[in-house]
Amino acid sequence: MAAAVETRVITGRDSRPPDRFKSVVGVVAATAxxxxxxxxxxxxxxxxxxxxxxxxxxxxxxxxxxxxxxFGALPAIFGTVSTSFMAxxxxxxxxxxxxxxxxxxxxxxxxxxxxxxxxxxxxIPSVVYGIWALYVLAPWAYLHLEVPISKHAIAxxxxxxxxxxxxFSAALVLAIMILPTLTAISRDVIKAVPRGLKENAVxxxxxxxxxxxxxxxxxxxxxxxxxxxxxxGRALGETIAVTMVIGNNYQIPHSIFQPAYTLASVIANEFxxxxxxxxxxxxxxxxLVLILVTLVVxxxxxxxxxxxxxxxxxxx
Amino acid sequence: MNRNLxxxxxxSFSLGLMYLLTVxxxxxxxxxxxxxxxxxxxxxxxxxxxxxxxxxxxxxxCPAVSQAGVAHAIVGTGILVGLASLMAVPIGILGGVFLAxxxxxxxxxxxxxxxDVLVGTPSIAIGLFAYxxxxxxxxxxxxxxxxxxxxxLMLPIVIRTTEGAVLLIPNGLRESGLALGLARWRVALxxxxxxxxxxxxxxxxxxxxxxxxxxxxxLFTSFGNPILVTNPNIAMQALPLTVFRxxxxxxxxxxxxxxxxxxxxxxxxxxxxxxSRWVLRRQIRLAGQL
Numbered sequence: 001m002a003a004a005v006e007t008r009v010i011t012g013r014d015s016r017p018p019d020r021f022k023s024v025v026g027v028v029a030a031t032a033x034x035x036x037x038x039x040x041x042x043x044x045x046x047x048x049x050x051x052x053x054x055x056x057x058x059x060x061x062x063x064x065x066x067x068x069x070x071f072g073a074l075p076a077i078f079g080t081v082s083t084s085f086m087a088x089x090x091x092x093x094x095x096x097x098x099x100x101x102x103x104x105x106x107x108x109x110x111x112x113x114x115x116x117x118x119x120x121x122x123x124i125p126s127v128v129y130g131i132w133a134l135y136v137l138a139p140w141a142y143l144h145l146e147v148p149i150s151k152h153a154i155a156x157x158x159x160x161x162x163x164x165x166x167x168f169s170a171a172l173v174l175a176i177m178i179l180p181t182l183t184a185i186s187r188d189v190i191k192a193v194p195r196g197l198k199e200n201a202v203x204x205x206x207x208x209x210x211x212x213x214x215x216x217x218x219x220x221x222x223x224x225x226x227x228x229x230x231x232x233g234r235a236l237g238e239t240i241a242v243t244m245v246i247g248n249n250y251q252i253p254h255s256i257f258q259p260a261y262t263l264a265s266v267i268a269n270e271f272x273x274x275x276x277x278x279x280x281x282x283x284x285x286x287x288l289v290l291i292l293v294t295l296v297v298x299x300x301x302x303x304x305x306x307x308x309x310x311x312x313x314x315x316x
Numbered sequence: 317m318n319r320n321l322x323x324x325x326x327x328s329f330s331l332g333l334m335y336l337l338t339v340x341x342x343x344x345x346x347x348x349x350x351x352x353x354x355x356x357x358x359x360x361x362x363x364x365x366x367x368x369x370x371x372x373x374x375x376x377x378c379p380a381v382s383q384a385g386v387a388h389a390i391v392g393t394g395i396l397v398g399l400a401s402l403m404a405v406p407i408g409i410l411g412g413v414f415l416a417x418x419x420x421x422x423x424x425x426x427x428x429x430x431x432d433v434l435v436g437t438p439s440i441a442i443g444l445f446a447y448x449x450x451x452x453x454x455x456x457x458x459x460x461x462x463x464x465x466x467x468x469l470m471l472p473i474v475i476r477t478t479e480g481a482v483l484l485i486p487n488g489l490r491e492s493g494l495a496l497g498l499a500r501w502r503v504a505l506x507x508x509x510x511x512x513x514x515x516x517x518x519x520x521x522x523x524x525x526x527x528x529x530x531x532x533x534x535l536f537t538s539f540g541n542p543i544l545v546t547n548p549n550i551a552m553q554a555l556p557l558t559v560f561r562x563x564x565x566x567x568x569x570x571x572x573x574x575x576x577x578x579x580x581x582x583x584x585x586x587x588x589x590x591x592s593r594w595v596l597r598r599q600i601r602l603a604g605q606l
Contacts, residue, residue, distance in 0.1 A: 019500055021500045022414075022418055024410075024501075025413055025504075026418070026421065028407055029410065029411035029414040029415065029424075030427065032430045032431045032471060032472060033427060035434065035468055035471070036433060038445070039437070039445045093337065097334040098337065098338045098341050100334055101338045117345055119589070120345060124529075125528070125581055125585060126529065127581070128559065128578045128581060128582055130559075131352075131559055131575065131578050132347070134563055135351070135571075136351050176344045207323050207326070207327035208330075208331060209326055209330040209331065210323070233436045237439070237440070239531075244563065267440050268440060268532060268535055271444070271535070287438075287440065287441045288441075290440075290441060291437060291438060294438055295437075297436075298432070302429070
């Protein structure tokens with residue numbers, strides 16, 4: 001890869017005029033960090049009335065009542081976190097398997113078709129996943145997964161009382177939506193494993209699976225963990241598809257088959273109808289919690305991925 | 317020998333499992349496309365769908381051919397994404413040129429990190445931001461506010477793809493330009509950037525595709541509008557908003573409109589994506605020749 005050309009004169013003083021082009025494009029490029037900082041500051045400022053009134057209790061409160069102006073974010077935080085983690089449980093094994101196939105196996109054409117398919121999966125808009133999940137995926141999952149599972153696991157409380165719109169349906173559609181992120185980055189980090197390692201393993205008589213499981217995947221592990229955390233960030237922030245299938249019920253459900261709510265979907269559903277300073281501020285504070293959590297998650301993930309594959313693309 | 321046989325079987329079995337999981341991963345793609353096409357098709361075959369604007373639910377006595385359409389949403393999406401591109405693409409390209417040409421600059425690391433973080437920022441939070449800045453002061457929803465929210469989404473994608481495309485250009489080209497005494501900005505903008513054009517266009521196209529399908533940032537900014545408007549200073553409809561609002565209503569006639577709009581959206585987004593892949597392949601071939 002080409003790097004910037006070092007144009008400084010080797011000996012003597014640098015007598016060239018200052019590089020004005022650099023200043024101009026540098027200032028333009030600063031738009032990105034500036035916007036990011038501005039978003040956080042603006043949300044902080046807008047949420048301030050709620051932060052001042054509820055303090056840390058906002059994060060642990062379970063009540064959401066605009067009439068009595070009593071707001072707590074715990075059910076929404078629970079919904080966001082539990083759907084995202086369930087989505088990871090579903091998506092990570094599949095995503096890593098696809099990444100292995102894309103990085104290590106298959107003919108060029110097969111690989112091309114699979115790769116294109118996964119990329120198109122990433123291209124489909126969230127709202128299209130939403131309408132599909134609402135009319136196809138959630139009813140199907142209710143009939144063929146939720147009901148049979150809860151029937152067989154009758155003694156297990158958190159698998160009881162199935163409903164069409166539930167945490168579980170939301171997690172399923174999230175799993176599909178984060179799969180491309182997981183796959184693309186895992187493929188890159190698996191590809192970045194030095195070829196010599198693989199050749200050594202094969203030369204020692206290891207089978208394909210032993211090479212993969214004991215040599216390549218352990219080497220790529222930090223990057224795969226990074227990809228997983230990056231996918232977690234996407235899942236936490238996903239709004240529309242989740243809003244359409246989670247059931248929008250402000251509670252901490254006793255079962256994963258029960259309707260719930262997430263941070264993003266509370267904002268999507270209620271912000272336009274919110275009246276009153278505290279109500280609006282409480283909704284913005286939900287957004288602030290969401291953006292700060294995804295910020296931390298994303299930065300951790302990016303550092304992990306970069307440590308393995310140099311400069312992996314976050315938008316892959 | 318027995319043990320080696322078992323190792324071989326384990327290996328083949330795992331390989332088979334990997335392929336099975338890969339097929340499993342592609343099934344949702346097929347299902348989403350299949351249902352969007354079959355459910356949306358009955359709506360989109362009538363020309364009224366593309367020429368008219370929305371009508372109230374017609375239940376229980378619907379006409380044989382629905383008179384409702386999404387012309388206002390298509391025009392709205394076009395204007396919103398067009399305006400967003402006008403803002404995000406030039407800024408993004410210059411930002412990307414900065415990252416590639418001055419990759420060691422003090423700023424560059426921060427810009428790169430901020431772009432990557434911005435890509436992963438929840439779009440609903442960007443919507444809240446745009447609402448505060450561009451809706452509240454003017455006391456009304458507007459297409460401009462929606463376009464700005466979409467531009468913030470597009471910006472990091474354009475920056476990072478432009479950077480990648482410019483970095484593909486061999487250093488020799490840059491050095492020959494400088495050796496001829498060309499100013500730094502001429503080398504970057506008139507020599508390097510044209511060479512990287514296909515990659516840059518790919519990035520812009522991907523950003524457009526992403527912005528066309530976003531719903532969350534538009535909910536509190538462009539808001540939606542049942543009539544066709546071309547003035548971005550008032551509330552505007554967009555295709556994703558039509559899908560989102562109608563899909564959740566209990567009327568079959570409106571749900572059909574939602575599926576139709578979803579089909580238009582999917583065709584639009586997939587067409588842009590396939591086109592950008594084609595442009596990118598040309599870039600790679602081009603870079604090979606330099």
